[in-house]
Amino acid sequence: MLELNAVNSGYGETQVLYGMNVTAQSGRVLAILGRNGAGKSTTLKTIMGLLPTKSGTITFDGAPIAKRPFDIAKSGIAYVPETRDIFPSLSVRENLEIASKRFGDGAWTIERVIDLFPRLGERLDNGGMQLSGGEQQMLAIARALLMNPRLLVLDEPTEGLAPIIVKLIHDKLQDLRREGLSMVLVEQNFGFATSLADDVVVVGKGQVVWSGSADEIRADHETQHKWLGV
Structure with missing residues (x-):
């Protein structure tokens, strides 16, 4: 591959x-x-x-x-960098929407990544800078999956x-x-x-x-x- x-x-x-x-x-x-x-x-x-x-x-x-x-x-190919590189000034929802709108029309949707990481569903309106390290990693992986790689x-x-x-x-x-x-x-x-x-x-x-x-x-x-x- x-x-x-x-x-x-x-x-x-x-x-x-x-x-x-x-x-x-x-x-x-x-x-x-x-x-x-x-x-x-x-x-x-x-x-x-x-x-x-x-x-x-x-x-x-x-x-x-x-x-x-x-x-x-x-x-x-979707990449989850060591530094995570989420957008700190955007909300969790906005971070996900960027990937979804650019790479949508696949099996992975915002609803599906929230099912995978329910904590993100609880934090949709929180800014990236307000997330813990673990939540940032969940968001980075979820965003990568929304690219339907x-x-x-x-x-x-x-x-x-x-x-x-x-x-x-x-x-x-x-x-x-x-x-x-x-x-x-x-x-x-x-x-x-x-x-x-x-x-x-x-x-x-x-x-x-x-x-x-x-x-x-x-x-x-x-x-x-x-x-x-x-």
């Missing part, structure tokens, strides 16, 4: 990814694991067109991926959240997984990531250093210790 082949990328003259090779298959969840600074978030930003590909190729459904973030979104890309969805909210986010993503939504997930929480993922790649120094199934990485304690510090 999504394939990175020998991708080199970074920030200006600073190269971060060195020949990155990653494949995400349709209907499956891919977790990208690694220590801080390994290149995980850089990989997602490169996929989304937020960073330029210096060399190598990225394809989506067998065709070269678009260059501009908006065109990538229109092609069916074929691939959902999430960067550190549990960072800074209380354990009870982490469990809620986990359960909702598990529901989406059961529905067959394809996902690419970057996450520091090893247990969270491997309980959701079908496939796992471990990144170190801007390259894939291990790949396999979630069951295999859970059993590979040497790789966990060397590359993840688990």
Whole structure:
């Protein structure tokens, strides 16, 4: 579905990814694991067109991926950034309506995302700046779903959240997984990531250093210790 082949990328003259090779298959969840600074978030930003590909190729459904973030979104890839990036001066309702009006006419509607995250229904008239971190994450995921994506890309969805909210986010993503939504997930929480993922790649120094199934990485304690510090 999504394939990175020998991708080199970074920030200006600073190269971060060195020949990155990653494949995400349709209907499956891919977790990208690694220590801080390994290149995980850089990989997602490169996929989304937020960073330029210096060399190598990225394809989506067998065709070269678009260059501009908006065109990538229109092609069916929705992104939940680590910073969430909701509009703080707009209400929850307005944040949702922006995505719904731009990418509507699909299975995901405002009513459906509120069914998924009932707390948002209670906060529709509250401004983005009035939300807790967990509520902001729910809103960021809901907004991405309103784009009716074929691939959902999430960067550190549990960072800074209380354990009870982490469990809620986990359960909702598990529901989406059961529905067959394809996902690419970057996450520091090893247990969270491997309980959701079908496939796992471990990144170190801007390259894939291990790949396999979630069951295999859970059993590979040497790789966990060397590359993840688990």
